[in-house]
Amino acid sequence: FLFVDAADLKIDEDALKQLPENAVEIVAAAIASLESLEDFTTEAIHQALSDSLVDGLGEKPRNAFGPVRTAISGRRVTPPLFECMEILGKEQSLARLEAFVQSR
Structure with a gap:
């Protein structure tokens, strides 16, 4: 999945079935929090997503990061x-x- 263009990324059915109902809202919030990041490092990404999804939306980390993982990789486990x-x-x-x- 790391070598596939966004347009060609296929989402596994199994991954889609596991998503919460508000997956689109979660991913949209992730986009908003990442767009302004200048320092796109592991630590900065983690902090930005935690702030917006866990603290901002009140989601548990598993529910917050699951939809982002699926959107990024097309898989549930990565x-x-x-x-x-x-x-x-x-x-x-x-x-x-x-x-x-x-x-979606």
């Missing part, structure tokens, strides 16, 4: 999420998140 996002980079990470929101 290597560490924030590290994957740093490797993908800001542009590709945001493109995948936006594609997920638009497809």
Whole structure:
């Protein structure tokens, strides 16, 4: 999944079935929190998403990060999420998140 363009990323059915009802809202909030990040590092990504999804939306980490993981990787289980996002980079990470929101 790390070498696939956002437009070509396929979401596993199993991953979609596990998403909470408000998955689109969660991913949209993730986009908003990441757009302004200048330092797109593992630590900065983790902090921004925790602030907006866990603290801001009041979601438990599993519910908060699950939809983001699915949007980024197309899977339910992956290597560490924030590290994957740093490797993908800001542009590709945001493109995948936006594609997920638009497809729902």
